[in-house]
Each structure stands twice: as C-alpha cells, then as structure tokens.
Amino acid sequence: MSLAELKRMSIGGWLSIGKAWSGLFLKSSCPLCDRPAEGQLCAACLKSLRRCQLADPQRLWQAELPVFAWGTYGGLLKRAIAVLKYENQPQLARVLGTELAQAWLDSGISYPRGTGVIPIPLHETKLKQRGYNQAQLLAERFCEISGLRLYSSGLKRVRQTQAQFGLSSSARSLNLTEAFVVGNLKRNSPILLLDDIYTTGATARSAAQTLQQQGISVLGIGAIALAGQS
Template sequence: MMKIFQNFLSLFLKSSCPLCQRPTDKELCPYCIRQIQSCHKQNPAYLWKQPLPIFVWGSYGGAVKRAIAALKYENQPQIGYVFGQWLGESWLLHSPQPQQQVLVVPIPMHPKKQKQRGFNQAALIAEGFCNVTGYKLKVNGLERIKETEALFNLSPAERRETLADAFILGKDLRRLPNIPILLVDDIYTTGATVKAAVKTFEQHQIKVLGVAAVATTNKQK
C-alpha cells in the first residue's frame, strides 16, 4: 500500500514537459529531448571561418524552433539553461580552438524588452554554457541602448541601418579585457546583430573570437 502511495505521489509531483505536457521530473521530457537532439549538427564548427567565426549547436527548425519559441514567448527560461549546457558540451567536443581562453558575453536585449519578457534568453544560454565549459561569464559585458523593431521582415541593408550604434560596452567590461570575447546568442540568421556587437568591441580594440549560437537557419550541415 505504501509503495502504491509513493508511486502515486511521485507521479503527482512531476511537472509537465513545456513542449508536449507529458509528465517529467526534468526540464524537458525524454521524448522531446530526443526530438531536439535529432537537430544537433554533426559538425558544429562548419561556419567557423573569418571574418566572423560561428559555432552552432543545431538547425533552427522542428523541435528546436518549438523549444526556442517556448523559451522566449511562453515563459520557459529553464529551456535556455539546458540549451546552454548542450552548447557547452558540444563546444568541448568540437571546439575549433580548444585551448583558447575567452570571456563569454551574451547578446543583450534592450532593457524595456527584457523587462517585458522577464529574462534575456541569451544570458540563460550563456550561463549554461559557462557552467559546462568553465569559462568566465560577463553577463553585462554589452549593453543595448537602441530599441529596434523586429528584424525578420527587413532587408540586410535595413538590418544594418537599424542596428547601427545599438550597443555600447557594459558595466562588466569597464576594465578592458586582455583575452578575447566569445559572444553567445540563441539563433544565428543573417548575422546583422552579432556584427553590430562585434563592431562595438572593435571600437575599443577588444578582440572577438567568434559567436556560439544554439541554432542557425543556414541549411548546411
């Protein structure tokens, strides 16, 4: 009788998976984890080349797209931390520059938008990433001072114009670092946002090693 009660209690105490509502005691259920992991790229460093090296965990589509939407728009911040851990594990296995020490800086949101959402998903991803890799996190290394409209309907030129002077150095980098920056973001599309961030660092002679992102819309493997 006690065993039955304990089994019932453990089932009752389980939360629901935010993606499929199955009972789970983890951030995501095993089924959804398998679906998301199937989008993991075999060679995450295939975009690691100049002028802007990019490291991407997976493809932006299917279960990954659904999970990122839940993270950003359905108040599921725990998904960001999980994605960050997976990104960190992939970095340790496939890093194009494994011995390189870096400071990790997430792409910031405008304070007004972050207040509305309650968190910055890139910062959560960066936190999970640093927890796995051991890199130092500078969560306020960059500050967004220009509130921009959604970029997905804009042309590349319009994106660059919209993001001009959108960032300044944040309070965590008042002392200029002597090791390079690794930027972290959720999705890499045209690169307009990260290029604007890189430009801000370059204006202060701070080297940027590259960008690590959870997913990209780029179709290559």
C-alpha cells in the same frame, strides 16, 4: 505510527509527509508536450530535440566572423526556442545551454586562455516585458559547463531596434547602427558572443564591431540554432 504520535506531529512534519507522497505521484510537465518529465524535458522530446543537432557545428568557424551553432533552426528546436522566449519557460535555457556547451567542448576548437562570454543583450524595455534575456540564461549554463568566464554586462543595448525578421540585409545593418555600447568586462580578454539564433549575422557583427572599436578581440559567436543557411 500511533494515533498519539500523529496528533503530536508538527506542521512541518505533515508537510514533509505530504511532499513525499506527492513526489510519488506528481512529476513536472514537459513544456513542449505536457507529458510527465523527470527533468526539464521528457525523454521523447529530448530525443527529438537532439535530432536537430548539426553534424558539424563548427562548419562556419572559418568565416570572417566565426560561427559555432549547435543545431538547425527547425523542428522541435524552433519550438523550444519559441517556448523559451515567449511562453515564460526560462528553464529550457539549461537544456539548450547544456547541449551547446557539450558540443563546444567536444569540438576541439582552440581559444586563448581567459576567453570570456558575452550574451547578446536585450534593450531594457524588452527585458522588462519578457522578464529575462534568453541569451543571458543560455550563456550562464554554457559557462557553467565550459568553464569560460561570463561577462553578463559586457555589452549593453542602448537603442531599441525593430525586430530583424522581414528586414533586408541593408536594413538589418542600419537598424543596428550604434545599438550597443561596451559595458563591464576585462578589456584584454578575447570574447565569444552568445545568442539563441544566428540568421544573417547582422546583430552579431554589430556587437562585434562595438567591441573591436574598443580594442577588444572577438573570437566569434556561439548560437543554439542556425537559421537561413543552406
């Protein structure tokens, strides 16, 4: 390119050249290790994350409230969920939601036509503090891949509850009494609830009971991580 042509180049042209050159040298950083990454995670962290995957994610699918969980809450999966929730890295939900959806499709679980997905909601106060609901982001990606219908506002959390961590089983249930109300959804659709972590199931049972009291069938709950299970 001649000097005259360079002088005539528009600002947009210079920006395009700048982006092209920067793309050759700069990559995004992995939010789990800060190494360069082609996607949301570097190859090493993605490999380590997949080691957390359960061999049988549907082993609790025959429980009173069926549970489908992708991985064990430990190792890099525990770290990834913490970074997603508390370090403002919402893009991690795409990685985790993809893994959960692919495991769901591979499982061969049968479900009624028209099944919808409802993410476990945050109370408005916590939503404002965090800026997003991690379960909502996971559900969005899960539905993109699985083809299930997303009901983002199917449930609302109308009572701010204590953190469940550290509470006894009875205290967990009491803490969630009347915490949810049914929002906007197709009433004759069976529902798969979706959350980031499944521990004792108190939150999932409370949400399921709220739906069932309105005559809505609950298929079960999907979670990216299973905690506190032997």
